[in-house]
Amino acid sequence: MNSKDLFERAKKVSPGGVHSPVRSFSSVGGTPVFFSHADGAKMWDVEGKDYIDFCLSFGPLLFGHRHPDIARVVHDTADLAWTFGACEPYSLELAEFITEKIPWVDKIRFVSSGTEAVMSAVRVAKAVTGRKKILKFDGCYHGHLDSLLVKAGSGLAGESSSDSAGIGEDIIRNTLVVPLDDENLLEKVIRTEGEDIALVAIEPLPANYGLLIQRKEFLQKIVSLTKAYNIPLLFDEVISGFRVGFGGMAGELGIEPDLVCYGKIIGGGFPVGAYAGKAKFMDFVSPQGPVYQAGTLSGNPFGMRAGLAVLKKAYTENPYTTLENSNQYFTQEMIGLLNKYAYWDNFEWEAITKASLFWIKQKTEKEVRAISSIPEGHKQKYARIFHAILKFGVYLAPSGYEVGFLSTEHTHSILGETLNRIESGLKQEFLK
Numbered sequence: 154m155n156s157k158d159l160f161e162r163a164k165k166v167s168p169g170g171v172h173s174p175v176r177s178f179s180s181v182g183g184t185p186v187f188f189s190h191a192d193g194a195k196m197w198d199v200e201g202k203d204y205i206d207f208c209l210s211f212g213p214l215l216f217g218h219r220h221p222d223i224a225r226v227v228h229d230t231a232d233l234a235w236t237f238g239a240c241e242p243y244s245l246e247l248a249e250f251i252t253e254k255i256p257w258v259d260k261i262r263f264v265s266s267g268t269e270a271v272m273s274a275v276r277v278a279k280a281v282t283g284r285k286k287i288l289k290f291d292g293c294y295h296g297h298l299d300s301l302l303v304k305a306g307s308g309l310a311g312e313s314s315s316d317s318a319g320i321g322e323d324i325i326r327n328t329l330v331v332p333l334d335d336e337n338l339l340e341k342v343i344r345t346e347g348e349d350i351a352l353v354a355i356e357p358l359p360a361n362y363g364l365l366i367q368r369k370e371f372l373q374k375i376v377s378l379t380k381a382y383n384i385p386l387l388f389d390e391v392i393s394g395f396r397v398g399f400g401g402m403a404g405e406l407g408i409e410p411d412l413v414c415y416g417k418i419i420g421g422g423f424p425v426g427a428y429a430g431k432a433k434f435m436d437f438v439s440p441q442g443p444v445y446q447a448g449t450l451s452g453n454p455f456g457m458r459a460g461l462a463v464l465k466k467a468y469t470e471n472p473y474t475t476l477e478n479s480n481q482y483f484t485q486e487m488i489g490l491l492n493k494y495a496y497w498d499n500f501e502w503e504a505i506t507k508a509s510l511f512w513i514k515q516k517t518e519k520e521v522r523a524i525s526s527i528p529e530g531h532k533q534k535y536a537r538i539f540h541a542i543l544k545f546g547v548y549l550a551p552s553g554y555e556v557g558f559l560s561t562e563h564t565h566s567i568l569g570e571t572l573n574r575i576e577s578g579l580k581q582e583f584l585k
């Protein structure tokens with residue numbers, strides 16, 4: 154069994170051979186690696202080669218793969234029940250834990266993915282306001298629901314097109330898209346359209362198009378404009394929730410969003426998403442309110458119990474400072490190696506970091522906070538680095554627009570081993 158053969162077989166039975174596009178390596182080229190198992194900071198491919206994992210399933214694994222404390226809970230759950238489709242105490246315990254610790258969450262509803270969470274939150278906001286438009290920012294990802302796959306068009310602000318075929322004109326027309334980091338344009342759009350806007354949605358830490366760290370003033374401006382026009386504000390914290398700190402970006406910024414979406418870490422590696430917020434909004438959800446939303450596997454015991462174990466561990470052990478320090482150490486050393494070996498004319502690497510997230514890119518004079526200022530040629534240069542170090546067993550996300558993650562299993566010794574592997578990979582690729 155090897156990855157090449159498996160990928161050929163997979164392409165015959167699934168579109169592009171995958172069940173989520175970025176896994177196909179279409180952004181970096183080559184054949185995707187097929188993995189068979191994982192432990193801590195490492196994954197093993199089907200041929201037995203090991204990789205140090207900095208993709209971490211795109212974010213859920215705060216404590217690495219199969220942490221013993223979480224694994225115990227998962228094994229126990231297998232002996233309790235797999236699914237009830239009925240009331241059970243596990244989702245209650247997770248809901249109580251979150252609502253106790255997070256002040257802007259009065260009530261929470263669990264679903265099975267981040268996409269489903271955002272989709273449901275949008276429906277609630279439309280029902281509460283009776284308005285039909287939503288506003289999003291170019292460079293934020295909110296899952297694959299139709300109305301949020303809309304991107305900015307080439308024309309004026311507010312004009313839009315779509316990131317996917319199959320999305321109706323009316324949906325595109327009702328999604329307003331504005332660039333990140335531009336208070337003036339945002340204000341202009343909200344001034345003209347504000348009375349029709351049911352929801353402003355943002356990733357308070359945009360981490361799906363590189364890592365586009367926003368200015369606090371910009372985020373504050375969003376808060377004041379949405380307040381002025383009575384527009385509910387959704388913080389999509391599917392990546393940043395429980396990752397930048399227990400309270401996510403909302404906690405760090407001291408901003409209380411009306412609605413918040415979680416995913417990734419909240420399920421401890423199992424398929425869980427959640428939408429949550431003030432009772433005034435969440436009481437609109439059925440059966441209490443008129444907004445229908447349901448799920449056969451919602452509140453699944455594996456996700457609920459693993460999620461609670463992860464969140465409790467994060468809350469009590471508070472690994473965030475250690476993670477951030479590891480990230481600083483690792484990315485600085487890695488950038489040193491990249492600048493030593495991965496040389497292009499008039500080009501220098503830098504790492505953009507936040508907590509345990511990182512993004513490597515060309516060094517720019519000004520901070521990159523909107524997609525229009527991402528340096529040209531980024532994708533190709535990233536692809537070359539990606540493959541150079543993949544050969545030596547370092548697995549970064551297979552796209553230059555995805556961020557890297559560290560877990561608590563990325564210890565100093567694992568990071569040291571990683572840096573050795575990176576140096577070997579870069580030497581072989583660039584000194585040949």
Ligand SMILES: *Cc1c(COP(=O)(O)O)cnc(C)c1O
Pocket residue numbers: 265266267268269271294295296297356361389390391392416417426
């Ligand atoms: C991953 C992600 C989603 C979508 O979550 P899925 O579980 O993949 O559907 C939505 N919003 C943000 C910010 C994300 O990072």
